[in-house]
Every structure is written in structure tokens, then in C-alpha cells.
Amino acid sequence: MARLTQRERRDRTETALVAAAAELVVESGLRSMTLARVGERAGYSRGIVNHHFGTKQALLEALAHATQSGFVPGVDRFEPGLDRLLAVVEGYVGALGDISVISRAFLLLWAESSTTPELTDLFRARDEGFRSRLRADVEAGIAEGRVRPDVASDDVAVTILGQLRGIGLQRVLAPDVVDTERLRHVVADQWRRALSR
Known part of the structure; x- marks a missing residue:
């Protein structure tokens, strides 16, 4: 099995984080979606969410773009x-x-x-x-x-x-x-x- 490139790992992590954010929004609404909960839901730390998106707003933007494409x-x-x-x-x-x-x-x-x-x-x-x-x-x-x-x-x-x-x-x-x-x-x-x- 071939090892993933850094870009592939990054994309996979971002996809998992966006999916976790979507699940939390559907289950509990926007107000309950925190970076910490997204990281936990995706199986990562809050730090990885901060590293990839920086803010809740950036994560929301990624979620909005992912849903329409x-x-x-x-x-x-x-x-x-x-x-x-x-x-x-x-x-x-x-x-x-x-x-x-x-x-x-x-x-x-x-x-x-x-x-x-x-x-x-x-x-x-x-x-x-x-x-x-x-x-x-x-x-x-x-x-x-x-x-x-x-x-x-x-x-x-x-x-x-x-x-x-x-x-x-x-x-x-x-x-x-x-x-x-x-x-x-x-x-x-x-x-x-x-x-x-």
C-alpha cells in the first residue's frame, strides 16, 4: 500500500473535519459547533482544527463550499x-x-x-x-x-x-x-x- 503524500493527508484530514462539522450542525445546530467538538468528532485534537482552519468562520466557509460543489x-x-x-x-x-x-x-x-x-x-x-x-x-x-x-x-x-x-x-x-x-x-x-x- 502506497504512503499518502502530505497533500493527500491534509486533504483527508480537512474532509473529515468538514464532515464532522456538518454532523454537529445537523445534530445540535450552529451554536453547539465548536472547534474542539469538531476535532473530537473527527477523531483529532482541537489543535488540528485550528491548524487547518484557524477559526470557526473559516471552517464554516469550507463547509458551505463543500456542500455546494x-x-x-x-x-x-x-x-x-x-x-x-x-x-x-x-x-x-x-x-x-x-x-x-x-x-x-x-x-x-x-x-x-x-x-x-x-x-x-x-x-x-x-x-x-x-x-x-x-x-x-x-x-x-x-x-x-x-x-x-x-x-x-x-x-x-x-x-x-x-x-x-x-x-x-x-x-x-x-x-x-x-x-x-x-x-x-x-x-x-x-x-x-x-x-x-
């Missing part, structure tokens, strides 16, 4: 436009069917960001990045002639983001109520009909 697998194969936008909508709702601890932590932190100053800017930036990609898809769809020209890309982006996050929170709070397999097609079809020429 790859949430909708395969979407990168689409060019910007209506097909990619619909793939994002359908994929996002579908991914909620088997929601991971890290994704659940993201949604809980997102909800808490409206009243927690240490999260507000971080999640505002994450949401703006998401809206920006959605806007780009609407604008590309208009340019390619598949989306109605009277559609306001900013309004669509705000509405889709709100809808997806809202469905996500409902899935976290009442998992038996949200049939993601059925709903993914319903929501994508609603947007297809609302946007198509």
Missing part, C-alpha cells in the same frame, strides 16, 4: 441555456431525495444565515453565485431563441433559487411530505412551460 452531478455537460437550467432544477430537487448530512447542514445554515451575522455574507455570496448561473442560463436561452424574450432573467433567478431552497428546507423538516422523485419532474416541467417560446 457537485450537488447536481452532470450539469456541466450542458451548455448554458434552457436545457442546463432545467437540468439544474430537476437535478437539485432529485438530489434532495437522498440528502446527505453535508447538504442538510448547508440548508440548515442557509436558513440560519438570515439571523446569524457570521453566516450572512457567506450565504449571500453563495446565493448570488447561484442566481448568477441561473441568470446566465435564462439569457443564453433567450439568445438561442428557446426562452421567451419578455422573461426577466433576474426575476427567474430569484424565484428558482427561492423555490429550490424552500423545497430543500421542507425536505429537511418533513421528509415524508416531499416526494422528490415525482416533484423533480413537476418543477422542471413548470419552468419549461413558463419559459419556453
